[in-house]
């Protein structure tokens with residue numbers, strides 16, 4: 544008789560977005576005349592930029608003729624895209640990353656989930672709390688997290704680094720030494736960032752204790768302040784301790800197109816084994832490459848036209864962020880985020896829990912957001928709104944919240 548991977552059975556149900564869906568459906572059924580504005584799920588809404596659409600069309604036409612047809616892509620990615628990323632995302636910013644350290648994939652969610660399998664199951668992970676759930680859940684599936692405490696909502700073998708108003712939503716170096724540290728800045732869900740000097744402390748710490756940092760840079764394009772690093776490789780010594788995850792989803796609207804990359808410097812070693820060689824082996828064995836058409840679209844992100852159009856697209860969302868941030872502030876809420884990230888993180892008023900505020904907002908403003916407690920115990924008492932809606936809906940939502 545076969546047996547299942549019973550690590551999966553240890554996973555507590557992640558009911559966050561399904562519970563939100565059910566509550567909204569129930570409210571809509573009872574109040575069919577009400578129009579709901581959704582500022583909950585972190586998905587983009589604006590169409591692909593014209594430069595990207597043109598590249599997609601051209602690539603599709605190439606597939607229609609034998610002379611220009613493309614079959615399997617190289618499993619580590621096409622040179623044209625790896626070169627464009629190495630140059631634009633790293634070398635032009637003074638960071639020492641070469642094209643053969645860039646592994647193209649179909650997105651940062653898969654990579655952030657898969658990367659743990661090149662590490663021993665004995666390694667201890669450290670995560671921010673609240674956190675993007677993928678980091679923890681994929682380590683649960685691998686059997687790396689110990690036992691779950693349903694009351695505390697924590698795993699016995701995970702080091703949690705609370706990020707709350709008390710520390711300005713920036714994690715502190717953990718007391719217990721981790722082997723793998725997950726960091727994501729600008730952060731989902733809190734919208735917070737850390738300065739280059741703060742990130743340098745993490746790089747120095749990781750090099751000192753022999754830990755590896757998995758740095759999720761999915762929201763890099765939303766950074767507006769000068770002292771916030773766009774990549775961990777701006778920090779000295781990051782080549783020997785950091786893996787970086789990149790995504791085209793939020794900077795270029797590729798959530799439905801699918802493209803990402805993982806950067807592994809060749810200097811990142813355990814003894815004389817490079818993590819680069821292990822990830823290359825994994826990619827080669829388990830992955831057949833992101834589609835040619837999509838990689839051509841990715842290349843267009845780095846064209847002059849693509850860059851100009853995408854900075855307008857990011858500015859559109861960040862204007863929404865400003866509307867939400869300022870509107871909530873004017874209405875008396877305690878808010879953070881929204882300056883270098885498309886997420887606004889607000890303190891629920893009075894002693895309301897995250898879910899109580901969810902219901903209150905749904906019923907009184909017909910606005911849907913995301914309860915902070917869904918991202919971890921330290922998210923309790925907070926609430927996330929996203930800037931990914933349309934401008935019109937964003938303005939209308941804030942008007943309604945102000946009237947509550």
Ligand SMILES: *Cc1c(COP(=O)(O)O)cnc(C)c1O
Nearest residue numbers: 650651652675731761790792803
């Ligand atoms: C949206 C998001 C990603 C991007 O995932 P893709 O698979 O590239 O769409 C990665 N990390 C975080 C924290 C995110 O919020």
